[in-house]
Amino acid sequence: MENMKNPDTALLRIENLHAKVAGKEILNGLSLTVERGEVHAIMGPNGSGKSTLASVLAGRPGYEVTQGRVSFEGRDLLSLPPEERARAGLFLGFQYPVEIPGVNNVYLLKAALNAQRKTRGLPEVDAFEFLTLVREKMKLMRMEDSFLSRGVNEGFSGGEKKRNEILQMLVLEPQLAILDETDSGLDIDALKIVAAGVNSLRSPERACVLVTHYQRLLDYIVPDQVHVLIRGRIVKSGDKSLALELERRGYDWVAGAAA
Amino acid sequence: MSEETRQTQAELESLLARGYQHGFVTEIESDTVPPGLDEDVVRLISRKKGEPAFLTEWRLKALRHFFTMAEPHWAHLKIAPIDYQSISYYSAPKTKKDGPKSLEEVDPKLLATYEKLGVPLHERARLAGVAVDAVFDSVSVATTFKEKLAAAGVVFCPFSEAVRSHPELIEQYLGSVVPYTDNYFATLNSAVFSDGSFVYIPKGVRCPMELSTYFRINALNTGQFERTLIIADAGSYVSYLEGCSAPQRDENQLHAAVVELVALDDAYIKYSTVQNWYPGDADGKGGIYNFVTKRGECRGRNSRISWTQVETGSAITWKYPSCVLKGDGSIGEFYSVATVNNHQQADTGTKMIHVGRDTRSTIVSKGISAGHGQNTYRGLVRMLPSAQAARNFTQCDSLLMGGKCGAHTFPYVEVKNETATVEHEASTSKISEDQLFYCLARGIGAEDAVNMIVSGFCKSVFKELPMEFAVEAQNLLAVSLEGAVG
Ligand SMILES: Nc1ncnc2c1ncn2[C@@H]1O[C@H](COP(=O)(O)OP(=O)(O)OP(=O)(O)O)[C@@H](O)[C@H]1O
Ligand SMILES: [Mg+2]
Numbered sequence: 001m002e003n004m005k006n007p008d009t010a011l012l013r014i015e016n017l018h019a020k021v022a023g024k025e026i027l028n029g030l031s032l033t034v035e036r037g038e039v040h041a042i043m044g045p046n047g048s049g050k051s052t053l054a055s056v057l058a059g060r061p062g063y064e065v066t067q068g069r070v071s072f073e074g075r076d077l078l079s080l081p082p083e084e085r086a087r088a089g090l091f092l093g094f095q096y097p098v099e100i101p102g103v104n105n106v107y108l109l110k111a112a113l114n115a116q117r118k119t120r121g122l123p124e125v126d127a128f129e130f131l132t133l134v135r136e137k138m139k140l141m142r143m144e145d146s147f148l149s150r151g152v153n154e155g156f157s158g159g160e161k162k163r164n165e166i167l168q169m170l171v172l173e174p175q176l177a178i179l180d181e182t183d184s185g186l187d188i189d190a191l192k193i194v195a196a197g198v199n200s201l202r203s204p205e206r207a208c209v210l211v212t213h214y215q216r217l218l219d220y221i222v223p224d225q226v227h228v229l230i231r232g233r234i235v236k237s238g239d240k241s242l243a244l245e246l247e248r249r250g251y252d253w254v255a256g257a258a259a
Numbered sequence: 260m261s262e263e264t265r266q267t268q269a270e271l272e273s274l275l276a277r278g279y280q281h282g283f284v285t286e287i288e289s290d291t292v293p294p295g296l297d298e299d300v301v302r303l304i305s306r307k308k309g310e311p312a313f314l315t316e317w318r319l320k321a322l323r324h325f326f327t328m329a330e331p332h333w334a335h336l337k338i339a340p341i342d343y344q345s346i347s348y349y350s351a352p353k354t355k356k357d358g359p360k361s362l363e364e365v366d367p368k369l370l371a372t373y374e375k376l377g378v379p380l381h382e383r384a385r386l387a388g389v390a391v392d393a394v395f396d397s398v399s400v401a402t403t404f405k406e407k408l409a410a411a412g413v414v415f416c417p418f419s420e421a422v423r424s425h426p427e428l429i430e431q432y433l434g435s436v437v438p439y440t441d442n443y444f445a446t447l448n449s450a451v452f453s454d455g456s457f458v459y460i461p462k463g464v465r466c467p468m469e470l471s472t473y474f475r476i477n478a479l480n481t482g483q484f485e486r487t488l489i490i491a492d493a494g495s496y497v498s499y500l501e502g503c504s505a506p507q508r509d510e511n512q513l514h515a516a517v518v519e520l521v522a523l524d525d526a527y528i529k530y531s532t533v534q535n536w537y538p539g540d541a542d543g544k545g546g547i548y549n550f551v552t553k554r555g556e557c558r559g560r561n562s563r564i565s566w567t568q569v570e571t572g573s574a575i576t577w578k579y580p581s582c583v584l585k586g587d588g589s590i591g592e593f594y595s596v597a598t599v600n601n602h603q604q605a606d607t608g609t610k611m612i613h614v615g616r617d618t619r620s621t622i623v624s625k626g627i628s629a630g631h632g633q634n635t636y637r638g639l640v641r642m643l644p645s646a647q648a649a650r651n652f653t654q655c656d657s658l659l660m661g662g663k664c665g666a667h668t669f670p671y672v673e674v675k676n677e678t679a680t681v682e683h684e685a686s687t688s689k690i691s692e693d694q695l696f697y698c699l700a701r702g703i704g705a706e707d708a709v710n711m712i713v714s715g716f717c718k719s720v721f722k723e724l725p726m727e728f729a730v731e732a733q734n735l736l737a738v739s740l741e742g743a744v745g
Contacts, residue, residue, distance in 0.1 A: 058700050059699070059700075060696050060700075061692065061696065062692075081699070081705075082696065082699040082700055083699045083700075083702050083703060083704050083705070083708075085700075086699070086700055086701055086702035087702045092700050094697070094700075097697070098691070098693045098694050098697045100694050100697065100698075100711075100712060100715055101715055101716070101718075102714070102715030102716060102717070102718035102719070103711050103712065103714070103715035103718075107711075108698065108701065108703070108711065109701075111701075111703050111707065111711065112698075112701035112702050112703050115701075115702045115703050115704065115707070116702040119702075151715065152697075152715075168701065172701070172702070
């Protein structure tokens, strides 16, 4: 526990978090601290609560926190509505990005950027500045210009949706990005592109939490810490070698050790 | 529901207070006929307008027919009884004897009213290059851009002026699409109509600018019964825009308009409406009864009539802009967005009557229901035996916001020619939590997120509107759905 008198310097601090979905307890005493500049990887079996954690942090309706606390840059994260969490610099890369037909992909992104800038007391970017910015980031993500005019994720392939998530992250430049299985469904080249995108945002100020099933991603984005999430709590943490070991020995190994 | 959503909802509900923004009343002296409906009133209206005998007679025939009719009640609407004898059928702002000859003669108070509504007659006309005819209660107050239109041979003037300047066109076309016997409200209109707009586009002329009418009901206890007639001669084109508003009053006010369109060979009429009559308050008190008959006849070969409407206002909307596709190869289109919030009701749709061969029609209807609103799409596609190889495509989507509103769909299809094809797609959905959360998680506020998603839902209709109107329509949609997020 922190000394109450010192301000919390951690970017994200989760303490003993319990959360229910549809009346069922999914997170069950989860604690995790992320410092600025760090990359954390969270791994764990299907259904262990990884996406639930991401949803609770982003403020998705329907997720009820029953115990514990979360602070983000020293603020009580859970008391903020979702849009204010985003404006405070929290970004969620969705495991299943939703399609919004008829809403232009970059129109949404521009609205998001301007809403966030407004909160920070910055002037809105005009259409020209925005287009220049978004074109530059699209180039990085190797996305064609046609994505400018299409509806949000409308008819995008699985891999394109994931790249679009990273594009949004690059434009919004969050303090903390939680990327939920952004590597799933990507081909080898796309994986490298996405990794390069994530790495381009790494800085001593920012941090990133990667939810993934595959050690392969961590070859490209090297994490400072790796955590194993099982049945709603973190049962083991280590450095990047933990991911390699998990790949060899499977979750039974940790689950057995934790039981 | 989590604490956060509850909070956003509360914030949104407080925005409701902003409500209707065109609800002011203009203090102006007017010449209003006492309430009541009989032959003397009809003769008085006709005399005030200096009409020729054929028109007075036509009105009287309509009135006599009206007294034989019963108010229709087949629509999916709850309508408080209307006392037709307590309505005043004519109200005009008092002006010099013959009405204003130019903008300079128009009462400055009237001009200020339109300014407040965002229709400054001088500026808007000049800047946007849109010719505006503004109808205030019963009379047309100004028509801008007359000279430029006249140079192209286009006639665009108040209906009453057309009666004087082009009586032969009026006699030939008035009631030729919507006869005075057509339906209860159209018949009433035929008897008492006061003013409206008249457009004639000569052969081969592409109208050099968008034409626009702005309707405003101001006086208390008056009905507005305007009549619009648009004739597009062979090979011509016109895009016509119609906007509406009314003051906020506790009483219901009746608006029973008739619009007739005639398209001759290869002519194309594009008619767009943004309807924002006062919808009543949050408890359903007051508001306009918008009972309108709009019909276009594609009389010529390969002619085309396209209706686009964005209906956000009125307590009750009852209208079915329709196309009669007589000319071979003619095209009818109907693109509609209708929103209902609070206690608003809408029963709207279209009729596509295929008479000629190779005629085509497209119907795209987007209904949005919120609060206690009830939204009905009612459409008829009729393929007559002569409609060889005719085609129709209908798409009808409903979006529900919250659990107390309703969406209803009544698509009627009659096919009497087996070579004709009719396709129908329909969907009903709720505003998706996932879509909403996706926007919130990007930092976009709940209200903006909803507007964005709803605009996306309406996109295929909005893209049919002229640019200037599309922006206005989106803004109106946002205002009309304020507080609707649940
Ligand atoms: N809305 C919901 N209603 C009911 N159960 C839910 C809901 N959301 C999540 N759950 C349950 O919570 C548990 C954790 O789900 P979660 O999506 O967090 O798993 P995950 O670790 O992300 O799994 P995966 O690796 O498959 O993505 C699962 O058993 C899931 O079925
Ligand atoms: Mg998951």
